[in-house]
Amino acid sequence: MTAPVITIDGPSGSGKGTLCQALSRELGWHLLDSGALYRLVGLAAEKHGVALDYAAGLADLALALDVAFIPGEAGQPTRVLLEGEDVGVTLRTEHTGHLASQVAVVPAVRDALLQRQRDFAQSPGLVADGRDMGTVVFPEAGLKVFLTASAEARAERRYKQLKDKGEKVKIGALLKEIEARDARDSQREVAPLKPADGALILDSTDLGIEEVYQRVLAEARARFVAS
Numbered sequence: 001m002t003a004p005v006i007t008i009d010g011p012s013g014s015g016k017g018t019l020c021q022a023l024s025r026e027l028g029w030h031l032l033d034s035g036a037l038y039r040l041v042g043l044a045a046e047k048h049g050v051a052l053d054y055a056a057g058l059a060d061l062a063l064a065l066d067v068a069f070i071p072g073e074a075g076q077p078t079r080v081l082l083e084g085e086d087v088g089v090t091l092r093t094e095h096t097g098h099l100a101s102q103v104a105v106v107p108a109v110r111d112a113l114l115q116r117q118r119d120f121a122q123s124p125g126l127v128a129d130g131r132d133m134g135t136v137v138f139p140e141a142g143l144k145v146f147l148t149a150s151a152e153a154r155a156e157r158r159y160k161q162l163k164d165k166g167e168k169v170k171i172g173a174l175l176k177e178i179e180a181r182d183a184r185d186s187q188r189e190v191a192p193l194k195p196a197d198g199a200l201i202l203d204s205t206d207l208g209i210e211e212v213y214q215r216v217l218a219e220a221r222a223r224f225v226a227s
């Protein structure tokens with residue numbers, strides 16, 4: 001691994017994506033949204049009618065995943081194309097998150113995505129967002145963070161986020177889904193969600209976005225920016 005890497009792992013809704021975007025923008029580093037890759041495999045499986053328990057079929061899809069991330073114009077989100085089709089909206093739905101969490105338990109899928117993820121580590125540096133960035137994909141990263149928050153706080157954040165998008169959701173159902181996803185992500189046999197050795201553990205239940213960002217940015221500057 002030649003380029004410096006910051007890994008941010010943690011459960012759904014802990015604020016990883018928000019933090020990683022802000023860090024990569026500030027540092028001018030590349031960004032890996034590894035959850036998006038698992039979401040894309042889930043979407044590809046649905047599109048091609050591959051059963052979520054057919055490991056070999058899912059691994060083939062993951063290896064051949066035809067995806068393009070096209071940076072948006074100023075202030076616009078990155079466009080994501082799956083087999084040439086813009087899937088930006090579908091990618092972030094709870095349904096797709098549920099598909100992703102199921103394909104992510106398949107070891108062959110994780111193996112198929114490993115090198116694709118490592119290839120993101122390019123100069124001047126990489127901020128990697130996921131569940132196993134510090135434990136499996138980039139165990140040698142110079143800064144590893146495990147960002148967490150209570151399931152209730154995460155359900156409330158997700159509720160607000162989806163409501164703002166005009167989606168009709170019930171907070172009780174979101175809490176159940178988050179707890180089920182936590183259980184699946186942390187109890188699976190391969191690359192379970194857990195803090196990496198040496199990770200900085202941050203509980204954001206009572207911390208605002210800016211506070212989390214400033215703490216991690218200070219740690220990154222201390223480790224990567226020569227004094």
Ligand SMILES: Nc1ncnc2c1ncn2[C@@H]1O[C@H](COP(=O)(O)OP(=O)(O)OP(=O)(O)O)[C@@H](O)[C@H]1O
Binds near residue numbers: 013
């Ligand atoms: N510290 C915080 N306090 C309050 N709200 C937050 C905090 N961090 C993030 N949020 C909000 O919570 C929501 C979920 O954040 P985000 O998408 O970054 O989480 P995530 O960990 O990347 O989730 P997932 O793994 O499911 O993609 C967003 O609406 C975000 O603005």
Ligand SMILES: Nc1ccn([C@H]2C[C@H](O)[C@@H](COP(=O)(O)O)O2)c(=O)n1
Binds near residue numbers: 100131
């Ligand atoms: N490194 C990763 C990233 C994601 N996953 C799985 C587990 C999640 O439930 C699902 C969706 O992730 P999100 O986009 O919500 O961050 O993908 C994983 O197993 N390993």
